Amino acid sequence: xxxxxxxxxxxxxxxxxxxxxxxLVLNEQENVSxxxxxxxxxxxxxxxxxxxxxxxxxxxxxxxxxxxxxxxxHFLQAEPFYTKVFLGTEFEARRHQYYVLLTTVDKxxxxxxxxxxxxxxxxxxxxxxxxxxxPGWIDECLSRDLPVVLIDFEEPSRRVSTVMIDNxxxxxxxxxxxxxxxxxxxxxxxxxxxHPSIAERIAGFAAGLKAHGIEMRPEWTIxxxxxTGIENGATAARKLFSSVNGRPTAIFAANDAMAIGCxxxxxxxxxxxxxxxxxxxxxxxxxxxxxxxxxxxxxxxKEELGAIAARRLVELIAAGSPSVTRTTAAVDLVVRExxxxxxxxxxxKRA
Amino acid sequence: xxxxxxxxxxxxxxxxxxxxxxxLVLNEQENVSxxxxxxxxxxxxxxxxxxxxxxxxxxxxxxxxxxxxxxxxHFLQAEPFYTKVFLGTEFEARRHQYYVLLTTVDKxxxxxxxxxxxxxxxxxxxxxxxxxxxPGWIDECLSRDLPVVLIDFEEPSRRVSTVMIDNxxxxxxxxxxxxxxxxxxxxxxxxxxxHPSIAERIAGFAAGLKAHGIEMRPEWTIxxxxxTGIENGATAARKLFSSVNGRPTAIFAANDAMAIGCxxxxxxxxxxxxxxxxxxxxxxxxxxxxxxxxxxxxxxxKEELGAIAARRLVELIAAGSPSVTRTTAAVDLVVRExxxxxxxxxxxKRA
DNA sequence: TTGAAAGCGCTAACAT
DNA sequence: ATGTTAGCGCTTTCAA
Numbered sequence: 001x002x003x004x005x006x007x008x009x010x011x012x013x014x015x016x017x018x019x020x021x022x023x024l025v026l027n028e029q030e031n032v033s034x035x036x037x038x039x040x041x042x043x044x045x046x047x048x049x050x051x052x053x054x055x056x057x058x059x060x061x062x063x064x065x066x067x068x069x070x071x072x073x074h075f076l077q078a079e080p081f082y083t084k085v086f087l088g089t090e091f092e093a094r095r096h097q098y099y100v101l102l103t104t105v106d107k108x109x110x111x112x113x114x115x116x117x118x119x120x121x122x123x124x125x126x127x128x129x130x131x132x133x134x135p136g137w138i139d140e141c142l143s144r145d146l147p148v149v150l151i152d153f154e155e156p157s158r159r160v161s162t163v164m165i166d167n168x169x170x171x172x173x174x175x176x177x178x179x180x181x182x183x184x185x186x187x188x189x190x191x192x193x194x195h196p197s198i199a200e201r202i203a204g205f206a207a208g209l210k211a212h213g214i215e216m217r218p219e220w221t222i223x224x225x226x227x228t229g230i231e232n233g234a235t236a237a238r239k240l241f242s243s244v245n246g247r248p249t250a251i252f253a254a255n256d257a258m259a260i261g262c263x264x265x266x267x268x269x270x271x272x273x274x275x276x277x278x279x280x281x282x283x284x285x286x287x288x289x290x291x292x293x294x295x296x297x298x299x300x301x302k303e304e305l306g307a308i309a310a311r312r313l314v315e316l317i318a319a320g321s322p323s324v325t326r327t328t329a330a331v332d333l334v335v336r337e338x339x340x341x342x343x344x345x346x347x348x349k350r351a
Numbered sequence: 352x353x354x355x356x357x358x359x360x361x362x363x364x365x366x367x368x369x370x371x372x373x374x375l376v377l378n379e380q381e382n383v384s385x386x387x388x389x390x391x392x393x394x395x396x397x398x399x400x401x402x403x404x405x406x407x408x409x410x411x412x413x414x415x416x417x418x419x420x421x422x423x424x425h426f427l428q429a430e431p432f433y434t435k436v437f438l439g440t441e442f443e444a445r446r447h448q449y450y451v452l453l454t455t456v457d458k459x460x461x462x463x464x465x466x467x468x469x470x471x472x473x474x475x476x477x478x479x480x481x482x483x484x485x486p487g488w489i490d491e492c493l494s495r496d497l498p499v500v501l502i503d504f505e506e507p508s509r510r511v512s513t514v515m516i517d518n519x520x521x522x523x524x525x526x527x528x529x530x531x532x533x534x535x536x537x538x539x540x541x542x543x544x545x546h547p548s549i550a551e552r553i554a555g556f557a558a559g560l561k562a563h564g565i566e567m568r569p570e571w572t573i574x575x576x577x578x579t580g581i582e583n584g585a586t587a588a589r590k591l592f593s594s595v596n597g598r599p600t601a602i603f604a605a606n607d608a609m610a611i612g613c614x615x616x617x618x619x620x621x622x623x624x625x626x627x628x629x630x631x632x633x634x635x636x637x638x639x640x641x642x643x644x645x646x647x648x649x650x651x652x653k654e655e656l657g658a659i660a661a662r663r664l665v666e667l668i669a670a671g672s673p674s675v676t677r678t679t680a681a682v683d684l685v686v687r688e689x690x691x692x693x694x695x696x697x698x699x700k701r702a
Numbered sequence: 703t704t705g706a707a708a709g710c711g712c713t714a715a716c717a718t
Numbered sequence: 719a720t721g722t723t724a725g726c727g728c729t730t731t732c733a734a
Contacts, residue, residue, distance in 0.1 A: 005473070007710090007711055007712080008711065008712060008713095009711080009712095017720075017721085018720065018721045018722075019711090019712080019713090019721090019722095020713080020714080020720075020721065020722080020723090021719080021720055021721075023712070023713060023714085024719090024720085026712090026713095027713085031719060031720090032719070032720085033719060033720090036719075036720080050471040050472055050473070051472065051711080051712070052409075052472055052473045052474075052710090052711065052712075053405075053408075053414070053469075053472040053473065053474040054404075054405045054408030054409045054414060054473070054474070054710085054711080054712090055409050055710070055711035055712040055713090055726095056711080056712055056713075057404075057405030057408065057409075057712090057726090058403075058405045058406050058408075058409045058710085058711080058712070058713090058725095058726045058727065058728080059711075059712040059713040059714080059725080059726055060712080060713055060714085060726085061713095061726070063404070063405060065450075075438070078637060080429075080431040080434060083431060083434050083438075087426070087434075090453055094454065094468070097468070099416075099452045099468075099469065099474070100452075100453070101450045101451075101452075102441055102451070102453075103445065117445070117448070117450075118450065120401040121401055121402070121403055121404040122356070122401070122403045122404065122405075123403075123404040123405070123450070286429060286637065286638075287637075287641060289641075290638060290640075290641025290642070291641070292643065358726095358727055358728080359727065359728060360727080360728095368704075368705085369704065369705045369706075370705085370706095370727090370728080370729095371704075371705060371706080371707095371729080371730080371731095372703085372704055372705075374728070374729060374730085375703090375704085377728090377729095378729080382703060382704090383703070383704085384703060384704090387703080387704080402727080402728070403726090403727065403728075405726085405727080405728090406710095406726070406727035406728040406729090407727080407728055407729075408710090408728090409709095409710045409711065409712080409726085409727080409728070409729090410709080410710055410727075410728040410729040410730080411710085411728080411729055411730085412710070412729095
């Protein structure tokens with residue numbers, strides 16, 4: 001007899017029980033006597049039996065997979081922000097016995113051609129979408145009755161769960177830090193204000209200034225950039241420091257990429273950081289550690305974002321009903337040289 | 352009638368053909384008349400029918416998945432080297448209609464506790480293992496009759512396909528570059544010589560020196576480091592420059608991490624790079640772009656490594672027989688400031 | 703070239 | 719608490 005992998009029937013035979021009883025044990029159901037459960041588990045481990053995913057899938061109409069959707073540009077960027085988010089999801093999903101299938105989609109409007117194969121093949125039980133994306137993709141998932149969780153993006157017109165960075169708290173932390181260092185002339189490099197996270201950071205910044213009784217001066221508030229990249233930060237900084245109405249002594253950039261661009265411009269302009277201008281970013285990307293001076297920033301727990309989303313999605317799948325939650329992930333202030341403060345880490349309260 | 356997703360039977364009914372004929376068309380079999388094929392495809396697209404992966408899986412005993420195994424330390428490091436390799440695999444696998452399931456395992460000897468679930472559940476048709484790993488894991492896969500492809504690691508005692516970086520060519524490129532700049536006193540920071548890739552780089556370095564008639568001086572050849580991290584590079588550099596027998600004018604570090612560590616030490620010792628000492632690394636990691644001066648290095652096409660492995664694995668799965676191949680991925684010299692050469696990129700010949 | 707029919711290995715009513 | 723049985727939606731002989 002060829003060595004065939006054992007099936008549930010082998011376990012049934014060995015224990016003298018029926019397949020359905022074995023199945024009950026496999027699925028951790030309640031209505032099984034302790035004695036029976038023990039016997040079954042013993043037989044399972046003796047036979048080295050493991051149920052096959054595809055058989056379970058066909059019978060139960062579940063795949064055991066979670067789909068993770070990323071736009072191509074997020075996927076391909078050098079900075080591993082979303083990669084870390086993905087890893088967080090992967091790790092947490094595994095704890096819940098799910099596999100994660102990763103795929104990328106067009107940045108723009110969906111072309112029907114490349115609907116993720118896992119949607120067509122019914123090969124996922126739920127979807128996580130990370131980062132800004134065309135709402136068409138959200139609808140695509142929703143229309144298939146799949147639970148969806150967004151990460152770092154929201155679309156108010158769609159009823160869908162989301163996991164957001166605590167952008168507002170982060171911006172407040174940044175302003176508090178600068179204010180505590182004595183700064184009262186604080187500029188903002190906002191970037192693309194159409195992005196939900198950026199918008200929240202701007203709001204938090206404004207609220208922070210207000211709380212400290214600091215005026216928000218329009219000429220120090222650069223909100224006209226179409227993107228949030230390094231170049232946008234550099235351009236914004238040039239604008240800001242060409243102002244004739246005096247200069248800010250500190251700048252909050254709505255993300256690290258723009259902060260780094262700003263730093264480049266300041267170097268060109270021979271404006272010393274942090275001596276002449278203190279600088280704080282947001283995100284805590286790797287590159288911020290390699291610039292000179294190193295960047296003070298708001299740390300985002302990227303893996304945690306992914307893990308939270310996985311947990312939410314698993315809950316949604318288990319519930320079977322499409323409840324909508326909004327979870328905010330806490331952030332920390334990380335003080336490095338660019339702000340001129342004493343080097344420490346302030347842990348924010350859990351959101 | 353509730354909207355139920357169409358099955359193969361619906362297609363059969365609609366065309367008046369049998370399920371098995373539809374199946375033949377689905378699987379691109381030959382023995383179907385063109386007319387029938389046309390009709391079936393028409394019906395399929397009209398019904399928006401898509402076969403479900405789990406049904407196919409159960410019937411055909413295939414999963415449509417590829418397993419990607421990484422050790423935990425590779426997985427968690429900040430530098431996205433293996434992440435990029437994974438992405439290359441993911442992308443290429445998708446082209447071949449495979450999904451990729453990622454998992455991590457212990458660095459050390461395998462504990463039976465956490466055998467990747469996809470192995471137990473028969474949920475992969477083949478395995479890619481990236482980076483140095485305990486041979487036990489290779490055996491674990493092989494013993495389950497699964498095709499395996501290694502990336503950036505080999506284990507001569509195991510008959511298994513592998514995709515290697517062209518380490519030797521890269522080291523030669525590095526030496527050629529330094530020699531062409533007039534250096535005749537070239538040191539080596541080797542790191543952990545037990546690693547297959549590092550060993551090849553050392554061999555290539557030695558061959559390069561020989562080809563240029565340059566002596567390989569033991570006191571400039573640091574091979575006693577247990578790892579290949581930044582600290583090891585720093586330590587090795589301290590050793591190298593404490594030598595009483597004069598100093599090298601150039602150094603080849605067997606990877607960028609050690610090159611960066613070396614750079615740190617040189618800064619401490621007030622040795623200017625590239626003025627006093629030229630420095631070349633290997634790998635082209637992100638951090639090399641952020642050090643001052645930026646690192647001249649050997650570029651490794653990380654995504655390509657992953658893609659090649661995916662292609663090999665798909666071939667192995669299709670073949671059904673366990674042939675063994677060894678593929679070498681070409682590398683490029685990337686000249687930046689740390690070597691003092693004119694800034695260019697030399698593309699190596701395809702290996 | 704096409705069809706009939708027997709599984710693949712589970713789950714989930716339903717019955718006992 | 720446990721057993722019986724009918725699928726889940728495909729692939730794959732084997733026959734026609």
